[in-house]
Each structure stands twice: as C-alpha cells, then as structure tokens.
Amino acid sequence: MNTTKKYAATALAAALGVTVLAGCGGSDDDTPAGSGTSKGSGSKTVTLVTHDSFNASEDVLKQFTEESGYTVELLKSGDAGAALNQEILTKGSPRGDVFFGVDNTLLSRALDNGLFTAYEAKGLDRVAEGTEQDEEHRVTPVDTGDICVNYDKKYFAEKKLDPPRTFEDLVKPEYKNLLVTENAANSSPGLGFLLGTIASQGEDGYQDYWKKLKANGVKVVDGWEQAYNEEFSGSAGGKKAKADRPLVVSYASSPPVEVLYADPRPEEAPTGVSTGTCFRQTEYAGLLKGAKNEAGGKALLDFLISRTFQEDVPLNMFVNPVVTDAKLPEIFTEFGETVEKPATVAPEKIAANREQWVQAWHSIAVK
Numbered sequence: 001m002n003t004t005k006k007y008a009a010t011a012l013a014a015a016l017g018v019t020v021l022a023g024c025g026g027s028d029d030d031t032p033a034g035s036g037t038s039k040g041s042g043s044k045t046v047t048l049v050t051h052d053s054f055n056a057s058e059d060v061l062k063q064f065t066e067e068s069g070y071t072v073e074l075l076k077s078g079d080a081g082a083a084l085n086q087e088i089l090t091k092g093s094p095r096g097d098v099f100f101g102v103d104n105t106l107l108s109r110a111l112d113n114g115l116f117t118a119y120e121a122k123g124l125d126r127v128a129e130g131t132e133q134d135e136e137h138r139v140t141p142v143d144t145g146d147i148c149v150n151y152d153k154k155y156f157a158e159k160k161l162d163p164p165r166t167f168e169d170l171v172k173p174e175y176k177n178l179l180v181t182e183n184a185a186n187s188s189p190g191l192g193f194l195l196g197t198i199a200s201q202g203e204d205g206y207q208d209y210w211k212k213l214k215a216n217g218v219k220v221v222d223g224w225e226q227a228y229n230e231e232f233s234g235s236a237g238g239k240k241a242k243a244d245r246p247l248v249v250s251y252a253s254s255p256p257v258e259v260l261y262a263d264p265r266p267e268e269a270p271t272g273v274s275t276g277t278c279f280r281q282t283e284y285a286g287l288l289k290g291a292k293n294e295a296g297g298k299a300l301l302d303f304l305i306s307r308t309f310q311e312d313v314p315l316n317m318f319v320n321p322v323v324t325d326a327k328l329p330e331i332f333t334e335f336g337e338t339v340e341k342p343a344t345v346a347p348e349k350i351a352a353n354r355e356q357w358v359q360a361w362h363s364i365a366v367k
Helices: 003-013 058-068 080-089 107-112 153-158 188-201 206-215 224-231 236-240 254-260 294-304 307-317 330-335 347-365
Strands: 019-022 045-050 071-076 098-103 140-152 179-182 219-221 247-251 271-288
Touching (some): 045 294, 058 071, 058 294, 058 307, 080 098, 098 294, 107 347, 140 153, 140 188, 140 294, 140 307, 179 188, 188 206, 188 224, 188 247, 188 271, 188 347, 206 347, 219 224, 224 236, 224 247, 254 271, 254 330, 294 307
Parallel strands (some): 045 071, 045 098, 179 219
Antiparallel strands (some): 140 247, 140 271
16 A cells, blocks of 8 residues: 555545545444445445545546546555555455555455455556466556655665665665654555565675665554654654654655645655655455456456556555556655666565565564
8 A cells, every 4th residue: 555645545535436445444333344235236336445545636536537427436445565464354244345455565465365256457568568468367557656665865864875776775874863754564655665686786785685674774654654754854744743763664656746745836746756765556456356346347347457547646645547448646746756676576486475575574673
C-alpha cells in the first residue's frame, strides 16, 4: 500500500459518492459488512475490498455508476497486508466482489491461496510493460509507485552536507543516526526497502549491508505513519512533532504531496528523493473467487484501468497510473521525481524467499 495516500484518504472519505464500511464491522442490523443486498443476485452494487488508503474522486465514481449501472461500495480493511490476510481467511466466501491493493511484494501469496478468478480486463493492451505479472490474468495492474529514501532539504542545506543518493551512501559515517525506516515484517514500504537492498547488494550481501546500516544508527519503527509523520523532520507532521530524523523511507511521490497540502504553497518541495534507493511497487486488483456480483466486479476491473480512473489516481492515491496514455497532473511533473532505474526483484523470487529474508532482516535490524 502506498501509505502516502493517507494524506487525502481521511479528509476526502466523507465526500465520496460511495458507501464506506469498516473492515470488521457490520451494518446497523448486524448484517456482516459486504454481505447484504450488495451481494445479492442481480445486485446493482459492487463491493470493492481494499486497504484504508484507497481513494477516488466522487465524480469519477459517479461516472462509473452512470456508465455501468453499478454503485461502488467500499470495504476498507486496514493496511494492505491485513486486508489480504482477511481475504485469505474468508477465501471461497469473500466479503466482496473485487480486491484492490495487493502489490508485487505480496502477490504470490494471494495467487498461491487461489483468491481470484481469472478475467482479462478491457484495456490491458495499454498498461505499462512489465507491470503484468500473471499470465492467467487473475489480477489486473492498477498503479505503480517507487519506495525511496526521502530527505529533508533544509537539514542538509544547513549542515552543508550532500544528501545520500544510493544505498551505499546510507552506511557512510556522515549519515549516522539520520535514517528511519519501517518494519519489513508488517509494513509495505519497509518490505519494499528491504527488497531494494537485496536487489542492490545481492542475496549474499544484504545481511552484511544491514549490519552496517544498523551500526550506522538506522531506526526501525512499526509503520509509515510513525516514520513519516512523527520521526521525519522534513514532513509537515514531523515538524509539528519536532522530529529529528532527516532521512525516511517513503515514496517518490511524497514531495508533491508536501507541496499540495502546504499553506501557503511553496515554490519548491521541502523534501527530496534519493533516486538511487528506490524499489518499484505495483498494485493489483482481482475478481474474488466466489464473488456474488461477478458481472459488476468485471465492470469495475475494466473501469480501474480506464483513462478516466487512471488520471484520477495521482492526486487521490499519490501513485502513478499504470496505463501509458494517462496524463500526470502538473504538480507531479513539477515537483515529483522520475525514477529511471528502480530496483526490482522477480515475483517468483520474492515468493520463494520473502519469509526467510524478512526473518534474517529482523534478527539483524530489530533484535
């Protein structure tokens, strides 16, 4: 989950032209969430199970309703890992029709558990090369984002110190006690950063790298909210919290967000991106096996990669559209960073090694 999205998700949720259900809650009559009339035969409601940071413009969702006849009901279920876990526990009798938010770090887990029914969404020929990872079309790519180290421009300017640019820079003594990252065992950006170090240092070298990073004072916290808004001195939240870490694992899209929500709006972003520390994340959606409204689910998957929805993605979820014909908003092109060569790890390699990589990382970075 691209947790930078949380800037807008809370503020705009009440304005959405959709029903938003709590992940573990039910309706007033104690009907389990996502299991009422929205699930019935011939229903005109399609339930989208997703993480807490999903967001979309009211007008865009209304357009989907006008074009398809279906109204979207959101079932938000915590962060990406928690939402996926709940669907695994209820597989075969899903809480909704479509699941959105599983990324390439957890994709194999979803596929291995047989959560999705294959469906080739209309418009797949327009998605960016390399984003499709399942030949059976059990999932549809929806967006991409780059997990990267962000830096506080003011701090480095005052110290007359160049910010780090690469993974190798982060273990240098001049950056001691400056970096905060998220726990790779339960945080999507934390796991992405770990995978970036594995891609950079190799399977034989990443543990030694993390030992050096640990010795250089890296701080590990539970999740992105704490890291970015409480520990990072460059964010608006961090400034209020008097944070003292000028380096944080976040996203390449974080600087435009800092500009968008600043009042008054600055001429340049207060934060920058160390583009040599980035790992490419892709989020997917899939038709849940056993969905009660399969037709509505397929229509929604088509819509998620339509140009209308894709051009709505950047300023609502602060990630990049996955289709090649979608235009980015000016604030992204002016204040964002283009990552030319992000680190990647093949999904099958992640599937085979994720648990042991995280366990080894935990023994070094946390214990």
